Amino acid sequence: MKYLPLLWSGIWRKPGRTALVLLQVAVAFALFGVLQGMKTGVDRAVAKTRADLLIVTPADFGGAPLPLSYLDRLRSIPGMQSVDFADGFLGTYQKPTQPVFVLAIQPSQLWVTLVPEMFQVLPKDLDALKNTRDGALITADIGKKYGWHVGDRIPLTSTTLQSDGSGTWSFQIVGTFTDHEPGEAGFIVGNYDYLDQARALNKGTVRNFYAIIADPKRAAEMSDTIDRAFGNSSNETKTGSLRELAQQQMRAIGDLNFLIRSVVGAVLVALLFSITTIMMQTIRERTPEFAVLKTLGFGDRPIFLLVVGECLLICIAAALTGLALATGVFPYAGKFVPGLSMPLSVVGFGLIGAVLVALITAVPPALRAARLEVVDALAGR
Amino acid sequence: MKLARQFWALLRMNLAGIPARLGLVCTIVIGVTCAVAVLVSMLAMGAGAREESMGAVSPNRATLTSVDAPSPLQSSIAQDAAPLIRDLPGIRRNAEGKPIVVFQVTVFVQARSKINRAQIGFPLIGMTPGFTDYQPELHITAGRMYNPGLHELIASNKCVRQYTDFGVGAHRHMRGGDWLVVGNFDLTSTVCLVFGDGDTILSAFGRNTYNQANVMLQSPEAFADLTNALKANPSLHLKAQHEAEIFAQNMQQLNGILNFVSYFVGAIMALAATIGAANSLYAIVDGRRRELAILRAVGFNSAPIVASVVSESILLALPGALIGALVAWLLFNGLLASPFGASFHMAVTPSLALLGLGWALGIGLIGGLLPALRAARVPVTDAMRAT
Numbered sequence: 001m002k003y004l005p006l007l008w009s010g011i012w013r014k015p016g017r018t019a020l021v022l023l024q025v026a027v028a029f030a031l032f033g034v035l036q037g038m039k040t041g042v043d044r045a046v047a048k049t050r051a052d053l054l055i056v057t058p059a060d061f062g063g064a065p066l067p068l069s070y071l072d073r074l075r076s077i078p079g080m081q082s083v084d085f086a087d088g089f090l091g092t093y094q095k096p097t098q099p100v101f102v103l104a105i106q107p108s109q110l111w112v113t114l115v116p117e118m119f120q121v122l123p124k125d126l127d128a129l130k131n132t133r134d135g136a137l138i139t140a141d142i143g144k145k146y147g148w149h150v151g152d153r154i155p156l157t158s159t160t161l162q163s164d165g166s167g168t169w170s171f172q173i174v175g176t177f178t179d180h181e182p183g184e185a186g187f188i189v190g191n192y193d194y195l196d197q198a199r200a201l202n203k204g205t206v207r208n209f210y211a212i213i214a215d216p217k218r219a220a221e222m223s224d225t226i227d228r229a230f231g232n233s234s235n236e237t238k239t240g241s242l243r244e245l246a247q248q249q250m251r252a253i254g255d256l257n258f259l260i261r262s263v264v265g266a267v268l269v270a271l272l273f274s275i276t277t278i279m280m281q282t283i284r285e286r287t288p289e290f291a292v293l294k295t296l297g298f299g300d301r302p303i304f305l306l307v308v309g310e311c312l313l314i315c316i317a318a319a320l321t322g323l324a325l326a327t328g329v330f331p332y333a334g335k336f337v338p339g340l341s342m343p344l345s346v347v348g349f350g351l352i353g354a355v356l357v358a359l360i361t362a363v364p365p366a367l368r369a370a371r372l373e374v375v376d377a378l379a380g381r
Numbered sequence: 382m383k384l385a386r387q388f389w390a391l392l393r394m395n396l397a398g399i400p401a402r403l404g405l406v407c408t409i410v411i412g413v414t415c416a417v418a419v420l421v422s423m424l425a426m427g428a429g430a431r432e433e434s435m436g437a438v439s440p441n442r443a444t445l446t447s448v449d450a451p452s453p454l455q456s457s458i459a460q461d462a463a464p465l466i467r468d469l470p471g472i473r474r475n476a477e478g479k480p481i482v483v484f485q486v487t488v489f490v491q492a493r494s495k496i497n498r499a500q501i502g503f504p505l506i507g508m509t510p511g512f513t514d515y516q517p518e519l520h521i522t523a524g525r526m527y528n529p530g531l532h533e534l535i536a537s538n539k540c541v542r543q544y545t546d547f548g549v550g551a552h553r554h555m556r557g558g559d560w561l562v563v564g565n566f567d568l569t570s571t572v573c574l575v576f577g578d579g580d581t582i583l584s585a586f587g588r589n590t591y592n593q594a595n596v597m598l599q600s601p602e603a604f605a606d607l608t609n610a611l612k613a614n615p616s617l618h619l620k621a622q623h624e625a626e627i628f629a630q631n632m633q634q635l636n637g638i639l640n641f642v643s644y645f646v647g648a649i650m651a652l653a654a655t656i657g658a659a660n661s662l663y664a665i666v667d668g669r670r671r672e673l674a675i676l677r678a679v680g681f682n683s684a685p686i687v688a689s690v691v692s693e694s695i696l697l698a699l700p701g702a703l704i705g706a707l708v709a710w711l712l713f714n715g716l717l718a719s720p721f722g723a724s725f726h727m728a729v730t731p732s733l734a735l736l737g738l739g740w741a742l743g744i745g746l747i748g749g750l751l752p753a754l755r756a757a758r759v760p761v762t763d764a765m766r767a768t
Contacts, residue, residue: 017660024656031649059491064587096449159447159457238491248501259426262712263419263646267653270415274657277404281664 003306010310013286021278022318025357028271029322029350034329035260036349037342044343051243052081052216053115054223056209059236065205066235068196073229074211079222081214084110085206087192089199091156091169093146100142100156101187102169104195114210115242118180121189125175129191136171137189139179148173162198169198211239219244268357275361279311283365290369291377304370311362312355319354323347387681391689394672396696402668405661406697412654413701413744414708417737420647421709421729424736426718427639429728434628436569437518440601441473442624445594445611452630454487457590458619460583465617470610471603472596475514481597484509484579488586490555492544492573503540503573505555507582515597516568524549524564529578532585535564540573543724547575555585571635571725594619651744658748662694666756674761683757690756694749695742702741706734 011018056074058066065087074083087104105111107130111121121137129135138148148154156169171190179187196203213222223239230237240248283290290303327342399406445466450456458466463484472480486507494501510529513519527533540547551562560577568574579591598604607621666673673686706729714729 017663020656020660020663024653024660027649027653027656031646031653034649035646090451090455092449092451097451099451099455157449159449159455259423259718262422263650266415266419267650270412270650270654270657273411274408274660277408278660278664280404285667 003302003309007306007309007313010286010306011314014282017278017282018314021275021314022321024274025271025315025318025354026322026325028267029319029354030325030329031267031322032264032350032353033323033326033342033346035264036346037326037330039257039260040343040346046243046246049243049246050115050216051219051241052213053242054211054213054219054226054239055242055245056211056226056237056239057207059227059238064235065202065207066209066237068204068206070209070230070235070237074209074226077222077225077229079214079218081212082110083209083211084108084114085192085209087195087206087208088187089158089160089195091158091160093154093156098146099186102136102156102171102190102195103187104190104192106192110210110212119177120180121177122175125177128174129189132172132174133191133194134170134172135174135191137175137177138173139177139188141179142186142188143173143176150175161200163200165200216241272357272360275311275315275357276364279307279361279365280368283307283369286369287372287377290372291374294372294374294377300370303372304366307366307369308359308362311366312358315354315358315361316351319350323350384682384685388685388688388692391676391681391685392692395689395693398665398669402665405665408661409658409694409697409748410701410704412657413698413741414705416647416650416654416744417702417705417741418708418712419650419705420643420740421706421733421737422713422727423639423643423646424733425709425713425727425729426725427636427643428730428733429718429725430571430632430635430639432728432730433569433725434571434632435625438625438628440623440625441598442515443596443598443604443607443621444624444627445596445619445621446592448618448620453485453593453627456592458484458592458594459590462617463591463594465614466594466596466619469596469607471598471606473599475511479511481511481514483511483515483595484591485593485595486579486583486586486588486591488582488588490575492540492547495543495545501544503544503575505534505575505577505582507577507579509579509591512576515595518568520567521564522567524562527563527577530581531578532558532560532581533563534560534575534577535566536562536576537568537570537574538565539570539724540575541565543573547573571632573724596621647740651740655744655748658694658698658744659751662690662749662752663755666690666752669756670759673756673759674763677759677761686757687753690753691746691749694753695745698741698745698748699738702738703734705741706737709737710734 056066056070058064068085071083071085074080084106088102089104091100091102092098093100107126109123109126111119111126112123125137129137136154143149146154150173152173154171154173156171158167158169160169161167162169171188177189192206211222211226213219219241223241223244226239227237293303323342323346330342444453445458446453446456447458463482467480467482472482475481488505488507489502490505492501492503508515513526521535522538524535527535534553536547546553547562547565549562549565553560553562583589583591596607598607604621604623611617611619611621676686710729713727716727718725718727
């Protein structure tokens with residue numbers, strides 16, 4: 001305890017220098033936090049997605065849609081809990097540059113819990129949609145973008161034509177939902193029956209089926225069963241669990257891991273070198289002071305610990321500041337890179353890193369300070 | 382004149398002092414090296430992607446899509462509109478006197494990655510006859526061109542490298558049965574491309590509309606004739622875009638992410654390097670307090686002192702930038718990067734190295750400024766007394 005004031009005055013001996021070191025370490029750890037947070041955020045997002053939800057799509061993306069009659073066949077597969085489906089079409093609002101995708105569903109309560117990490121809807125909104133054939137649910141984002149409110153009627157223009165040849169679809173906004181997919185503010189939810197009865201082509205077809213299975217561990221096996229069941233029909237399917245899909249998407253970011261590691265490596269090299277030289281310089285300048293301390297009876301060990309302690313304190317404080325900064329940047333960076341988060345494990349890693357940086361950089365100068373010969377030091381040799 | 386002489390004297394003194402303070406000097410150089418190496422190698426991804434996708438862009442090529450389609454994938458052109466489009470003005474004719482118009486349909490099919498066997502979608506592009514007139518730079522490296530009316534495909538060499546079963550002679554099971562890969566080709570693009578006969582693919586995949594019409598213009602100026610003709614005929618419901626515009630649109634998202642990540646990480650590294658440089662220079666300047674005080678006492682001005690310290694800082698930063706660019710080039714140039722589903726070779730270009738040099742200049746300037754001002758303000762009497 002009695003060393004604390006000494007430690008404190010040692011740190012603030014040159015306030016400008018200490019402030020710069022603090023800042024530099026903080027910046028480096030902010031970068032570490034963002035990069036590492038990106039990676040763990042992605043990993044966790046993947047682990048959180050449902051493994052028991054299988055998505056059934058046409059085998060060739062963009063090809064002919066699947067017949068609705070598959071619904072009963074899917075439901076009859078053993079191990080299946082419930083099956084739902086969705087279709088959709090692309091329209092534009094007022095201008096060709098304002099695309100709005102309409103997700104067409106049958107408003108069953110299944111949607112309340114289907115994919116909460118992407119799509120959240122309240123039972124009362126689903127009921128409202130169910131009761132209005134041409135109803136639509138919107139997100140707050142899209143409402144703000146186009147000035148839509150619940151109760152409004154909106155026209156969308158689409159290349160998906162109605163039976164009478166018209167490409168104009170009219171929707172009555174009856175409620176809201178929350179969309180957690182980053183960057184896409186462009187979709188609304190409507191009734192499948194409205195779309196299917198009105199459209200000229202592709203009647204009785206859907207884009208995807210959503211199949212919930214009883215045992216998530218059997219996801220791969222069930223996917224194969226489904227694809228085999230429709231194997232030699234004119235509408236082959238491709239099935240995968242939501243988690244598998246997320247993994248595929250994220251694998252693309254995973255390819256950046258090598259780059260992220262290189263960047264963190266470069267930061268570390270620069271940081272270690274910079275702090276070591278600055279510490280060396282500080283100790284050199286403080287040689288007479290250490291000599292005085294030794295004359296007063298301080299041993300080698302307390303002086304060694306004093307120097308290491310100073311460095312530890314600076315590095316840990318700076319690392320925490322940096323990680324806090326990184327968390328502050330996340331809401332902004334999330335617009336460009338999805339899935340950022342700062343789990344405690346990253347903070348832990350950061351702190352361990354800070355302690356290691358402090359020890360590596362402080363030990364050589366601390367040894368130098370501890371081994372000073374009083375006579376030489378005071379004589380300025 | 383006098384100031385310039387003072388400046389030179391100071392700079393020579395500063396540089397002569399470098400060997401004595403090697404640690405601090407190295408800090409500046411290494412800091413800048415790391416910052417520039419990171420910035421340049423991150424930007425090399427974007428540069429590589431641009432080079433590979435825009436490399437083959439020709440001002441003579443244009444694409445027609447539906448007026449309201451945000452991208453060609455959402456556009457649709459009915460088959461019976463084809464004769465009307467062939468008659469549009471400004472379109473070049475081939476050796477037989479036919480207008481060079483190629484209708485294109487794109488469907489996405491699954492392929493398996495060679496590395497981890499994961500399923501990845503690739504674009505299967507159907508082209509109507511005249512494809513070779515439209516894309517003369519398509520270079521078949523193995524096998525031959527597909528024949529119209531047959532289930533035959535040609536795949537780019539990028540597909541062969543990335544995915545399984547794209548070599549000549551490989552069979553692929555897709556809608557409508559068995560397809561045979563009859564050729565491999567080279568074409569600059571960041572993604573795997575597979576071509577087949579347009580109408581065969583249309584019928585095999587149950588489509589009744591093309592996505593887009595690709596036309597070869599008589600000259601870049603003929604683009605105006607084409608757009609005017611489209612405006613005069615709104616029932617066609619088509620718009621024309623230069624090939625470069627379409628490619629840039631495709632690149633937009635990838636470029637946005639890559640640029641954001643590059644400049645974000647680069648800026649943070651540069652900030653850290655600047656702080657490190659400032660700190661080292663403060664220490665270097667502190668070590669010279671006595672000399673500076675003596676020089677001030679014998680009549681040296683503040684301005685040359687400031688200039689000499691800033692110059693020293695820049696002179697130390699520039700080699701850092703050169704080493705950094707060199708490291709980036711050695712480690713990453715030509716390396717195959719495949720972020721976000723694209724695949725391309727990273728390109729460390731001279732312009733990127735110049736950009737790194739510019740950033741280093743900035744780091745040196747900003748990092749050197751505050752220590753330089755401190756050096757110029759050393760109180761003469763205090764400094765003389767200093768130990």
